[in-house]
Amino acid sequence: MVLEILEGFLSKNNGDAKESLLDLYEVKSCLIDKDGNPDATKMISDIEDIIESEALERGLCPKCCAELDSKKFNDNYSEYLGRPVFEIRTKYTCPSCGYTED
Ligand SMILES: [Zn+2]
Numbered sequence: 001m002v003l004e005i006l007e008g009f010l011s012k013n014n015g016d017a018k019e020s021l022l023d024l025y026e027v028k029s030c031l032i033d034k035d036g037n038p039d040a041t042k043m044i045s046d047i048e049d050i051i052e053s054e055a056l057e058r059g060l061c062p063k064c065c066a067e068l069d070s071k072k073f074n075d076n077y078s079e080y081l082g083r084p085v086f087e088i089r090t091k092y093t094c095p096s097c098g099y100t101e102d
Contacts, residue, residue, distance in 0.1 A: 002043070002050045017058045021065050024051055056092070056101070066096035 005027065009020035028047045031040045052062040059068050071093070074086035092101040 002046045006050060006054060017054070018060055018065050021051055021055055021060065025065070059092075061094035061097060061099050063099045064094065064097045066094055068092040068099075068101075069095055 002024075006020060006024055009023040010017070013019040013023070024047060028044055028051075031044050031047070055062040055065060056068075059070070060066065061068050069092065070090050072088055072090050075089045076085075076087040078085050093099065
C-alpha cells in the first residue's frame with residue numbers, strides 16, 4: 001500500500017525520488033497528528049520502512065532526503081597466509097542532519 005502511494009508520487013513528480021520521498025514524509029506527519037489510532041501507527045511504521053529502503057537505494061538520507069556522502073574504508077582486518085586482508089566497505093553519512101548508516 002505504501003509502495004503504491006510512493007509510485008503515485010513518483011509519477012506525479014516525474015520520477016523525482018527526493019520530491020516523492022518528501023511527499024511521503026508529509027503523509028507521515030499528517031498521520032502522526034492522529035496518534036493512538038493503531039491503523040495510523042501501523043501505517044507510520046510501514047512508511048518509515050519504505051522511506052528508509054527507498055532513500056538508501058537512491059543515495060538519499062532516510063531522515064531528511066539530502067544526498068548522502070559516501071566514504072570507503074577498510075574493515076574486518078585479518079590475515080591470510082601472512083598477508084593483511086581487508087574488506088572494503090562504504091559508510092554513508094548525511095551532511096545535512098548528521099544521519100549515519102548503521
Ligand atoms: Zn539527513
